[in-house]
Amino acid sequence: QKEVEQDPGPLSVPEGAIVSLNCTYSNSAFQYFMWYRQYSRKGPELLMYTYSSGNKEDGRFTAQVDKSSKYISLFIRDSQPSDSATYLCAMNMNSGGYQKVTFGIGTKLQVIP
Amino acid sequence: EAGVAQSPRYKIIEKRQSVAFWCNPISGHATLYWYQQILGQGPKLLIQFQNNGVVDDSQLPKDRFSAERLKGVDSTLKIQPAKLEDSAVYLCASSFNQVSYNEQFFGPGTRLTVL
Numbered sequence: 001q002k003e004v005e006q007d008p009g010p011l012s013v014p015e016g017a018i019v020s021l022n023c024t025y026s027n028s029a030f031q032y033f034m035w036y037r038q039y040s041r042k043g044p045e046l047l048m049y050t051y052s053s054g055n056k057e058d059g060r061f062t063a064q065v066d067k068s069s070k071y072i073s074l075f076i077r078d079s080q081p082s083d084s085a086t087y088l089c090a091m092n093m094n095s096g097g098y099q100k101v102t103f104g105i106g107t108k109l110q111v112i113p
Numbered sequence: 114e115a116g117v118a119q120s121p122r123y124k125i126i127e128k129r130q131s132v133a134f135w136c137n138p139i140s141g142h143a144t145l146y147w148y149q150q151i152l153g154q155g156p157k158l159l160i161q162f163q164n165n166g167v168v169d170d171s172q173l174p175k176d177r178f179s180a181e182r183l184k185g186v187d188s189t190l191k192i193q194p195a196k197l198e199d200s201a202v203y204l205c206a207s208s209f210n211q212v213s214y215n216e217q218f219f220g221p222g223t224r225l226t227v228l
Contacts, residue, residue: 008153032214043117043204043219044156051214088155092214098168099214103155 003027006089006104015113019076023089023104026070030102032092033065035074038106039085047087048074079111115139117220119205125226131193134223138186138207145182146217147190148204156204162188163210192225200227 006023013019021035032051036044048063050056050072056063064073076083086106092099118137126132138145143164148156159178161169164185173180177196182188192199202222208215 004155006155041221041224043206043221045219046216049214049216090155095169098161098163099208100161100169101158101217103157105153105155 001026004089004091004102004104007107008105010108010110012110012112013079015079015081015111017079017111019074019079019083019109019111021074021076021087021089021107021109023072024070025072025091027091027093027102028070029093029095030091031094033063033072034090034092034101035061035063036088036090036103037085038088044088079109081111081113084110117205117207117218119203119220119223121223122221123224123226125228126195127228128197129194131191132195132225133189133191134203134205134225136188136190136205136220138188138205139218141209142207142218143185143210144208144215145188146206146208147180147188148206150202150204150222152201159190195225195227197227200225 004025034049035047038044053067060077062075086108088106089104092101145162147159150156159173160180162182165182180190202224204222206217206219208217
């Protein structure tokens, strides 16, 4: 079993739809939970990070963490064609005194005008 | 603030040849990471430096891959000899430090094709 599981998609939605992206994880040592966005032929860029269970909102984006279920989500409201990208979940833990990040495989999202 | 710089952006080589990638992190960032991202997969950490010391190279194929970070700034990643399965995007990232959570900033990557 992989430490981080993420559905690769692709996910295709019409413009204006609400998008839900999810990851599950198995390692209870993960402390921080991140969502990165990666456009084609670009490096990943951080969208949001959370530490505790609950919701965190930033504009059209909401990150949700449920540590009891080992489940994280990213919601995108009023999706735009510019949101078309691959979304990577990532999780961080302290390992031997340094921070170690594990990425999911990414979900490819296409928002159709 | 300048971002993470990488070169070259693209490289095509034949198997058994050698190749080197270069990374210049964001000024002042002590921690530098090299990731391998195979098509359709997430980034996999190859090696992590804190200043010029290695803190994690557990997933680096040491029989063919090597990396160094001289003077705790720029870094190079080398593959010698390359195999077909090394075809991937090699991403460099940097963060301020590794003491606690710090955002990683990624460069654009070097896309390697091994024929």
